[in-house]
Amino acid sequence: MVIAEVPKLASAAEYFFKMGVEGKRFRPTVLLLMATALNVRVPEPLHDGVEDASATELRTRQQCIAEITEMIxxxxxxxxDVLDDADTRRGIxxxxxVMGNKLAVLAGDFLLSRACVALASLKNxxxxxxxxxVVEHLVTGETMQMTTSSDQRCSMDYYMQKTYYKTASxxxxxxxAIALLAGQTAEVAILAFDYGKNLGLAYQLIDDVLDFTGTSASLGKGSLSDIRHGIITAPILFAMEEFPQLRTVVEQGFEDSSNVDIALEYLGKSRGIQKTRELAVKHANLAAAAIDSLPENNDEDVTKSRRALLDLTHRVITRNK
Known part of the structure; x- marks a missing residue:
C-alpha cells in the first residue's frame, strides 16, 4: 500500500514499516482480534478446497481497515516528530x-493519501x-496541544479531550468501522467503539507515566520528552492538585531546566504517578466491560479473540515500554 514511484519518497514512506522498526503493531492487532470477536471467522477451506467467498471478502476488507489505521x-x-523537532523514534x-523535515512531512502526506485511496476502495x-x-481529530488534538491557554494547560478535562483526539479516536x-463492515448492530458498534476509546486512553496514560519512569533505551525515545517540550500530562496535572504552587512553575515554562527539576521534585512528593495509573486502570476496566457486554457467542474462535482483547486491557496497564 505504500509503494511510491519516486524511490526517495518510497524509502521515506516505508521507513517505519521495515522489519525491526515496525513498532508494536498494537492497533492492527486489536482490529483483527475485534473482527474475529464480532463473529467474523478467519476463512477456512471448505470440503472441496474452496474458501467461503463472502467470508474471505469481509476479512480482506477488515484487514484493509487495519492497514489504513496503521498508515494513519x-x-x-x-x-x-517534525513539529517536536524529535531526533529519535523507535530506537533509531x-x-x-535522517532525511530532513521536508521529506518527513511529504512522507506523512503520502501515507495519508494512500490511506484515503484504500479507504475509498471499501465503498462504505x-x-x-x-x-x-479521525484525521480531523489528529489535527485538532495537535493544534489543541500547541495553542493552549494557561487554564487549558492546567485542566484535566482539556487534557483528556486532547488525548482522545490525538490517541484514542x-x-x-x-x-x-470493523463492526460496521461486519454488519453488526448499532449497539455492538458502540461497544466496539467504547473498547477502542478506553483502551486508547489507558494506553496513553501509561505512556505519560513511562515518560517519567522509563528510560530512553526502553522507550525508544528520550525520557522526560513531554515536559521538556512544555507538554503537561496527567502525572503533573495530578501533582498540581496536591501542590497548587506547582502551577506557577508550569506557567513559567520549562525552557529553564531548573523548572523541570522543581516540577519533578513536586511530582516525586505527590501521588501523581499513582493517580495516573489508577485512571489508566479505570479506562482499561471500561474497555474490558465493553467486551463483556457483547452478545454471547460460544464459537471457539470468537471466545479466544474476546479473551485476547481482555488480556490486552491488562497488558496495556502493566507494560514497561
Missing part, C-alpha cells in the same frame, strides 16, 4: 532527523466518514 498512525508520528533516528460511506473524522473509530 505512522503518518501522524512523522508529522509529530527519526525520519526528519459510513466507514469513510469515521476514518476521515483512531483506535475507537477503527474498531467501530
Amino acid at each position: 498512525h505512522v503518518a501522524s508520528l512523522l508529522h509529530d 533516528g527519526s525520519l526528519n532527523f 460511506t459510513e466507514v469513510v466518514t469515521l476514518l476521515a473524522t 483512531l483506535i475507537s473509530n477503527s474498531c467501530k
